[in-house]
Amino acid sequence: MLSQFSETIKTELLNSLLRIVGVPFALRNARAAILLLFLALTVCAPFLSAQGPTAQGLDPAALLKPATNTWPTYNGDYSGRRFSPLDQINATNISSLTLAWIFPVHIAEIKSTPLEVNGVLYFTTPDNVWAVDARFGREVWHYQRKSEGDHIGNRGLGMYKNWLYFTTPDAHMICLDAKDGTVRWNVELADPKLGYFATMAPLVVRNHVIAGVSGDVTDVRGFLESLDPDTGAIQWRWYTEPDPGQPGSETWPKDSDALLHGGGMTWMTGTYDPELNLLYWGTGNPNPVLVGEGREGDNLYTCSIVALNPDTGKLVWYFQPSPHDVHDWDAVETPVLFDAQFQGKPRKLLAQASRNSFFFVLDRTNGQHLVTAPFIDQTWASGVDSRGRPIAKPEAAPSPDGVLVEPSSDGGTNWMAPSFDPQTGLFYVNSRRIFSVFYRTTEGKAEGWGGRDRNLWANSTLRALDYKTGKVVWNHELGRGSTIAGILTTAGHLLFTADNSGNLLALDPAAGKTLWHLNVGGELVASPMTYQLDGRQYLIVPVQDILYAFALPDHVATPRPSSR
């Protein structure tokens, strides 16, 4: 057991080191370096294994490492790439993948991505948090707090030392003791009577717990805020709409209450670059949702990607995928961070496949726009302006007699996790063709939505994009309907997701071919995640209200495929 444990540590450390020195991109040229590292690690192994985890809380340093034995935050790490350096489960042995355990919650669909810290999984549904043994699938504790408000979903938790952070349908943030699920504190983020609720997984950056809010059936002001992890006290609050007179306010009508009722919810977890100390966040649609009259202008900073200082909440730069949106196309999809070559130079990049069906690549140091390209068919934009923003056709705006638009308000993609695989250099997004007729139904001053679209035909497809151009490199059809399945890629040359027929899929990330599938009798409405414990890699997939854990049988897992 001990030697197996130290082997695990070695593998994980090796992977970490390879990632840190940028090896995945230059794997073939680095064999000598790998051998040297192996030798070094073999010598160090006795010392390393003695440093096995003793405390049960989250070591803050784990947040800065690639996710291997720990998955400490919504996306696994701060980058949002959803790429795991684990490779025990890999393209050569995937056909042996088998069930490790099943944990049904019998309450609601699991839309969260579990955290995994020191052998315990922590995951949520609205009003509910579970701690479950990550090796054996047995419940450690279950916390429940019934609440009013929108129960559409909950994406998961944030963690700081021994504490978990959970948002609720009545827009509270609750701090729980990870040991037993007892409440440490409970604060209200926003007034649920005004239409606010919360679904997002908080993001912990050092001693900041970053929380966003949801709700656009009423015209309220979106914001992002930072809470003290020990007390819940507000450290800063950044409003999506600037205060009157501040930069950005000129993109709203003067002498009107539109600015302070402009929406822009912050309902998905953002990403973070520790070196630049910048927090990246997507914001939602402006309000009223489908009616632009009364809020003429670009409506900053709605439907935007913003870079904020996590210590002050001050805006550093922004980019707006959908200026003056009238189709509910939140730009909240994960802003994915990676370092890669662009036009011959190494760049710090940020990429988003946005709900408006366009893929954007920015320089994340300063927000400079690099790429704008549609990743799937769309009919609403006539071109791209000099700043890289799609140009909306005026005739695509909702009208009383209905206007046929692709995509629908559900978008060309949505909140489901995309992935960037440094081994292939490809960006993956589950996308949809959805035609819809948008009706503006209200007359006079619109409040709330002011209209709605009626969906027609939908079809889903996984697209692998070249980040340098946005061009589709390969395409994998997922079937009729609109997918909300997320994606995980791994160093085992695998891409995990699901189709619209209840099949879990493992694809070849280089070409999109199916390597493994299993009919699990339900749809993946969240995103897969993975971790390795005691030398065994687990793949966790929530399927509706059931958590499935897969692993390799011992005889397949034990001869490690490190010689690949």
Added chain:
Amino acid sequence: MHSDAKALHRQARKWPTFLLALIFFLGLWNSTAQPRSQAQDMPAKDPAVERGRQQFGQSCGFCHGPDATGARGPDLVRSPLVAHDVKGNLIGEVIRRGRPDKGMPPLASMTDEQVADIAAFLHERAKESLESAGIPRAYPVEKLLTGNADAGKTFFNGAGGCKNCHSPTGDLAGVVGKYSPVELEARMLYPGRRKEGPRSTALVTLRSGEQIKGQVVHADDFVVSLRDASGWYRSFSRDRVKVELQDPLAAHRELLDKLTQADVHNLFAYLASLK
């Protein structure tokens, strides 16, 4: 706003649960494909709301607008105070005391009944704002009739290719009365969302050369299953057979890529003109 539970659930992420329930009960759910009935569409208005509307118009409308969306005074539909009010407990105090610092005079003579009526009206306005996220089933056909029926007829018989499968005196006879206008327009564009919609057929060729044809029950990358001519269910692993799928809605999907907004409105005007 979608009949499939997943899409409904997703779109509803921004909907308070009580509101969803309310809208279901009021029968405003726009995609429920039940025969149209105007009587069912209009919920009975609370008389207090109508009294409140009149009272508000007389006493408050000059500053707050007759629909309460604001004029010189603030928009009360999105007012936090109204959101927290229960049957006038907060609104009444503001009406009677006024807001002298903001130029609102007190209306001290307002009776309890009048305050309750105004509160009922303001809550109704807030509810209407929430409900604007749905298309009412009673959405009037006149709003959709912006096209030219003759042009629609030409498109139907010509470029649209509609007449290849449809006939105004055949399958489309009486179609106007079957659906709400918005539903009719949606089904005109793509009729495949309903379970009763036309199904794909599959022709499966076994390695032996035997062929089985039937209505598709399920098809994905790995499996195709169908009901054969005798009505029995049969399933096949797709890597062992040859499968040809025929989708009767393929022409609709191809058309979606080509339609202009004018085509949509003209075609709808033509369809709505069929009696």
